[in-house]
Amino acid sequence: MTTHPTSANVLIPQALSPEATGPAGLGPEAPDPQVLTPELLRAWAWHRQGLDGTLQGADAADVFTRAGWARSVGGANPYLTLFARAGTSRAQADADVLSLKIQELPTARGCTYVLGRDDFAWGLQIGRDAAVAPFRVLARMGVERGEITLLEEEILHALAEAGSPLDPKQLKDLLGDSVRNLGEEGKKKGAATTLPTALGLLQADGRIRRVPANGRLDQQRYGYTLWGLPPTALDDEAARSLLLERYLGWTGGATVKQSQWFTGFTLANTKAALAATGALEVPTASGEVLWMMPDDVGRLTSFKAPAEEQIQLLAGTDSLVLLRRSSGDLFADQDKGKNVLGSTLALLADLPDHPIFDRGRIIGLWQYDPGKSRIAHWLFAGATPAVSRRIAEVEAWIRDELGDFRSFSLDSPASRQDRIDALDAAG
Template sequence: MTTHAPPATSLDPQLLTPELLRAWAWHKQGLDGALQGASAAEVFTQAGWARSVGGANPYLTLFARAGISRPQADADVLSLKIHELPTARGCTYVVGQADFAWGLQVGRGAAVAPFRVLARMGVERGEITLLEEQILHALAEAGGPLDPRQLKDELGDSVRSLGEEGKKKGAATTLPTALGLLQADGRIRRVPVNGRLDQQRYAYTLWGLPPTTMEESDVRCLLLERYLGWTGGATFKQSQWFTGFTVADTKAAFAAVGAVEVPTAGGDVLWMLPDDVDRLALFEAPAEQQIQLLAGTDSLVLLRRNSGDMFAEQDRGKKVLDSTLALQADLPDHPILDRGRIIGLWQYDPGKERIAHWLFDGPDPAAMQRIAEVEAWIRDELGDFRSFSLDSPASRKNRIDALDAAG
């Protein structure tokens, strides 16, 4: 990848206020309507991969930005236009087809890491390699997906139990490590058993995805370039958190993509792509309201884990269940936003088929209309809105009650 000399930025830091930067990130995420009509793969390419963890975030990511329904998203999963893969830091994201191979390469190191734990318990690499081949054979013989329990039954003693020591280290058997390595190589893929992204029950099937031909350094540069494009600019620390890169690798990638340092009115220094520096110089925050309900793990919030920056100054002391919202790295509830500013919080109450919400400044016609639209969409297409695999109506009851009380 060509290394670019970073141009000097002429942006006045005092003009880069929190309000403007919130609206800029909102725009870069396509939450201003710019992605209406886009395909699911285009949304993930332009706005960022969608964190899954067995929750409904991927669906709301697509619905909020492009109006894509759950059936359409599920059809795109089935036809492999989009897919859930382990990538940055080994975390699972839903990504577009063009990113499958290099996205897997980004997460390859995390797939290898568990073997180091097994090695300390006397498991040799040859044993895992043999198990990988046996898994491939079992899947070929089955002619369709097998879940981990079915695979374990088929493989019998080839799957070694690692006893109490293994359980303590998160490796009860050798099977997950072998599956992770095969998945990272694109030789198998994990598929949701009922076709839905918000239910964390999976089976494995053969794949045979051709590996990327890109060099490791080029893969790192591409990820960082995408990340800066998705966010519209991020601090060094934020970039490291998302990518998992070392300091040296992060600096090298910044240099290769020509990223420049941009001081802001709040004192942070953002690294930005040169084209975005030029666009930001001409950018004006929208004058009209743009209300969206997003998941707490939406790319707008998660990519930089900077939800505290999204609260207006007068809302920074807001609390729910004695926790100050602006001081938490990750939101405990889902945000209601207007042009990048968090104006309220919400949770879905499936028992009453409603969205429990707290609007900080009280009811607002535009916000109430959007709440009703998302409420109907969840009721009709999802049935519930889970944050992650273990989320349940019972587990979020206290939060629902707290939002009702606050609102």
């Protein structure tokens, strides 16, 4: 693909689709930076995330492919990700996990996300380096690679003999002295035994997979079972380029720093992947430069923010928030000084509460109070009928399908009571 520099320092690629091209089909016309205001870019990201109704009725795997993998830390974010975009029930999501249409797997930066089937193999490949890293800690404590390899084989044999998932305690009991206890030194370094490292390597290779103990994604009790996932045909460079292409599509554009945070790539690998994807630099009204996929540059040129309210309650780890990890960009100027429990919200990388959105802008915060089966909330400018209606819908969905809405595995009604009280007081 041939490119030409422009006066706006934006690369204009040739041979793009007609609807994404400028005069004479030479490439997408770069939007005027002054048009790309924070307000427009918030609405654009909202659209790219499918939160404007464009993913309604889509199956779970398609949602994760088009809007981004759902971060899973033993919380309910994967369920709300699907419900907000596609209207998916918890029962359907659990059925999709059971049938291997979607799975929770370690991938970018070694973090666990829920992915669609087509992304399993290369998603695991992206997380392979993170799975190998714990062995380096073990090596410094005298554990040789051969010992871990032998333990991996014994784990596979134990799972084959069992014929059903085994949790880590069951495996440890079965394997006995094959699992080495690393004592106090190991505990200090986060490696009490050799078992987690062996399990992580097997999972990264697709030879085993985790199975939720009760079939639900919003907890962290798992067993392991044999898998045998065929490896991807991609080399590591191609896998990195694919992830960055997906990431820029999910976000609608991001800075190099934001891209590096999500992917965990080095600067050199990031630059190589950006070049491979054909991504373009797009200046914005704030002076920030976003990298975007060429087709998105063309679409953004003609994009108009929705005129009517579009209200969603999302998790604090939703892709709209987490992929860029710059929550300050999601607040209107008049709300950037808002604070709760002594913290200024717009200055935090991670939100302390779940956000309420209207077309990409945070208009309030919420938490679920299971003791009263209600959503505690704080709306910065008060409720409109659309906001009240959506709060009631999500409240009923949580009550009837989830029972509670945990942010992460150790979240509990007691641990969030102070936040619930603060939201009630602010509201």
